[in-house]
Amino acid sequence: MCLIAIAYKSHPRFPLIVAANRDEFLDRSAAPAHFWPAEPHVLAGRDHRAGGTWLGVTTTGRFAALTNYRDLRRPAVQGPSRGVLVRQALENGFEPIGTEVYDGFNLLHGTVDVLRYHNNIIGDDEVLPAGVHGLSNHLLNTPWPKVERAKQALASIVLEADPSAEAMFQLLADDSMAPDNTLPDTGLDLERERALSAICIRFPGYGTRCSTVVMVDERGEVYFEERVLEPFGVSRHRFRLEA
Secondary structure (H helix, E strand, C coil): CCEEEEEECCCCCCCEEEEEEEEEECCCCEEEEEEECCEEEEEEEEECCCCCCCEEEECCCEEEEEEECCCCCCCCCCCCCCHHHHHHHHHCCCCCCCHHHCCCEEEEEEECCCEEEEECCCCCEEECCCEEEEECCCCCCCCCHHHHHHHHHHHHHCCCCCCCHHHHHHHHCCCCCCCHHHCCCCCCCHHHHHHCCCCCCEECCEEEEEEEEEEECCCCEEEEEEEECCCCEEEEEEEECCC
C-alpha cells in the first residue's frame, strides 16, 4: 500500500476502520483479494511475482498492511520482497527481528484487539494508539498533504453512527495534487513528486491499482471490499471472526 488511513478504537461500534490505496507499477501482475486456497483463513490480494501481499485480514482476527518508505537518497537494499512480511504477519504473526535485510518499510500488524506499528528505518515497534492515523511512504502520521487530507476525511466519516464505505471510497478516489510549496522532498523530480502527492495516483506506468475498505464491528463482523481500478473489479466479503 502507499496510503493507509485507519480509525483504531475511535468509533463506538467499529474498533477497526481502514481505507487504503495500493500504488504499484501497472505491469506488475497481482490477483485481487480472495481467500487463499492453501491458507483459507487469509483474505488478501496476491502479488504474482513474489507471492506476498500488501493488505489482508484473517478469520482469526489478524490484520496487516504495509507501505514502502521512500527516500531516494538512502542506499537501496536489495532484499526480499516486503510483501512477504504482510503474508507472514497474517499467517503466523510478525516478529520484528532481522528486518534490516529489507528495503525501507512500515508495517501495521497484529490483531483487531492489539494492533502494532513497525518500521525498519528508526526501528519503531509499538502498540498503535487509539485514534485516526495516516501512513504513506514516510513514518506514521508524517504530515504529508495527502496523509493529512485522508486523516481529516476519515475523521469526519467516523463521526457518523454508521460510517459510509462509499464515502471512504470517495476519499480514496481523490486525485487532486498538493501545491508545490507543500510537497515532500524524497529525491524525486518535481513532476513525479507532484503526481505522488495525490491520494489516488495517475501517472504513466504507475499509479493506484486498487482501493480497499475494511470495517470490523464490536461483535467481530467483518466487512471487506476491494475495488481494482484497471480493469475494474470488485471483491466484497462479509464474515464473522472466529472465537
